[in-house]
Amino acid sequence: MKFDVTTMIGLLAAICTTASFLPQVVKTWKSKKTKDISFLMYAILAMGLLLWLVYGIIIRDIPLIMANSISLGLAFCVLFLKIKHG
Template identity: 45%
Template sequence: MQDSFIEIIGFIAAILTTAAFLPQVYKTWKTKDVSSLSLPMLLLFFIGIVSWLAYGFLKNSPSMIFANSITVVSSFLLVYFKIKYRE
């Protein structure tokens, strides 16, 4: 029972933190303005999220796998946009 409660907290955190990141991806995609995005920060963030995803698989944590799978895609898109739309 306690493990289920912990996973529920994990899913709530996963949904909130993942959802918080999506408006930036959408705004960047629509405006193609990447001037305020730091490529080194995006790369470090992407590597960190990939690491969290691997950790989630190793810990067999559905909430971590769910959140980080979506955030890997989102952060990859921001890196892609930063490179594609840079001036």
């Protein structure tokens, strides 16, 4: 892996899209309010992230595995809170 500008942009992109779910988890955890959140979004998203994780494992790509494991965990948190609070 070359650490040039392009790679840095890709890494920053992965960090942003992965970390983006954290504020939603924190907000929902505190407020316990999930009415405006789409269950279907997080169900499809979790399925997609799981497939990305499987894809990463097959092609043995560490950044894919790491980013999607974390995203999947955070998406499951929102999904769990959505199911719990409705």
